[in-house]
Amino acid sequence: MGNMLLQSVAPLGAPPVDLRIKDGRITELGLGLTPQAGEQTIAGHGCIALPGFVDAHAHIDKTLWGMPWQAHCAGPSVLDRIHNERQLLTALALSAEQQSARLIQHMLARGSTHVRTHVDIVPEIGLKHFHGVVATRERYEKSMGMQIVAFPQMGVTSAPGTLALLEEALRTGADVLGGLDPIGIDRDPKGQLDALFNLADRFNVGLDIHLHDGGELGAVTIEMIAERASALSMRSNIVISHGFCLGSVPPARLETLVTHLRELDIAIMTHGPSGGLPSPPVRHLHEQGIRVFSGSDGVRDAWGPLNTGDMLERAYLVAYINGFRDDAGLELALTMATSAGAEVMGLADYGLTSGCKADVVLVEAQTLAECVVAHPARKLVIKAGEVVARDGQCLLA
């Protein structure tokens, strides 16, 4: 199993070669490789081979994917959406296990082979969503690499009981600790951040904090995160997700924040636009040495129906929003959906060179830039040497 010869594929747009996969790893790339006994042979027809996409910011526990269409009805603020969500998910008696499995199948069909998912942990539902996603992670263990972020969607200090639940999740399988708008939601930035950093330090896990707060609210929060990261020497293990404030503070203020981010190697996740809010200037951040990467965010859930769980389309949206027309910009957007997310997730052996894990997506295109602008159908998706999707259809139950 997991042994195949993929003939005539163009790794990251390079001239076509054959690609040998043994025991789930890429073992050889070359021209005219001879098929060996026990190898499945697949014709790549000169398609571009991309490494499996990395959806490094998702919320698979609460998607409505595969359910009857649900018209969005929440108000415009983050708080409106949080409260509407609790009501809707209760009314729908949503099963996090079933729904996360549905979305994983869809994500595989679109070529994602790794996902970092923020799972709601709130007093009202306890660890219900977390246990559902853990079950889905086990079910798709061979097909989708998954990191679980214990995510306090209702806040930390303002939602008593949350901290103990987060700790329990970290003790029983969560990989990363999440957070949410320490000022906008908890109105207690010191309280939330002290609690989160203490917990992350005790469990020796990374932090991935949702920061929707714009302008100076967000900027001050980044400074407070940087202070604590510096005190604990938590270098390279912190993500700020969304970070809309980076798109709205004045240029000189942005540069003070960039300095903090670079010194502590804090990474920035953006999924692109959010209802007209400015998004982080990712090319500038990248040029300044900040790690930037991307994810689907919530796919068709109570927060809205606009995200699709397709990381190649996500690269297109990020490029579109940022006005990337040149190949370098389009390739940066693709990197944000592939290797940059892999780096943040700490994936070993990611890529298309010999020795890497055989997570491969085939698409018809002339160049990497064209992969992004055309975001064509996925002809084939291979995970650890097994074909998991073909022509946009997931082959797994």
Next chain:
Amino acid sequence: MGNMLLQSVAPLGAPPVDLRIKDGRITELGLGLTPQAGEQTIAGHGCIALPGFVDAHAHIDKTLWGMPWQAHCAGPSVLDRIHNERQLLTALALSAEQQSARLIQHMLARGSTHVRTHVDIVPEIGLKHFHGVVATRERYEKSMGMQIVAFPQMGVTSAPGTLALLEEALRTGADVLGGLDPIGIDRDPKGQLDALFNLADRFNVGLDIHLHDGGELGAVTIEMIAERASALSMRSNIVISHGFCLGSVPPARLETLVTHLRELDIAIMTHGPSGGLPSPPVRHLHEQGIRVFSGSDGVRDAWGPLNTGDMLERAYLVAYINGFRDDAGLELALTMATSAGAEVMGLADYGLTSGCKADVVLVEAQTLAECVVAHPARKLVIKAGEVVARDGQCLLA
């Protein structure tokens, strides 16, 4: 020819019915219609039927669609792009006839059945592009409704000879007169606008003016357009394309512009974002009684590779940029890609009721809102009662 019974389709998301087409028009909608002699029967499988998409702002004469990938290399300003374009198209010896035909086939494959295309008319190339597009219009006369806008891409008063060429185009088949940033490009708003309004009035054609100029530059231009439209009583026959300034002027200033637009029924075309520039607030404009509609703009040309010629994806991009999460917003975005553009183009008998021309697109979705967020593959595209595309492939040569 053009006679068919389309069984079980959901017109605009309404409960499924059969739809009879005779001589290129919809003649009957109902449950369990009996196939008649000479009718082709097509199973719709409950797909949503949409009216053929209207791409009401394109530049089909200068697309690089179907040619080898061309990395974008122009500078960031409109003037940079204009000059880079002339050099590139000359170097490529681009054939407007061949290229416009390629793009028309692609647009049909994605479900557009009408296009308004702005064709470059500049002294350096004379009417070469115009003649090429006229030839393509004749070639696809039965399959793609086309309006040609005589478009002074290098400006009017600053590019001597242009005005005579525009007049020649209007005399020989152009339907609409175009314009371009009277301040930003010509630096002569009075000169350009007086010349254009005089010409449009003499030929009794509509005006469709590109206005990239942002902030107060654009706002003053809108006032100058409104003054002239008012003096000539050119009501409902003027379009401002892009109108980025509507997304950047302060709210009170926006309302003075909205009053002008409403009083003269000037329509606004937006294709969504443009390299981070704010775009017009289309829901607000729509609620204020302004006609808003959409188009692909330039598809993979010297201006950049980001646009795709897919109007259902365009509706998604417009929705995404504007943060439309509710069904009403998503349906507005769909209307901008269908009936709103049809109205601006003055298309008679557009729609899916009895008596309308049979331009129909089938997609798999539960609701109109889902059509936009999922922008699924086009199962079938029918133009004037003939199947012109199936499963994303154009059937015409």
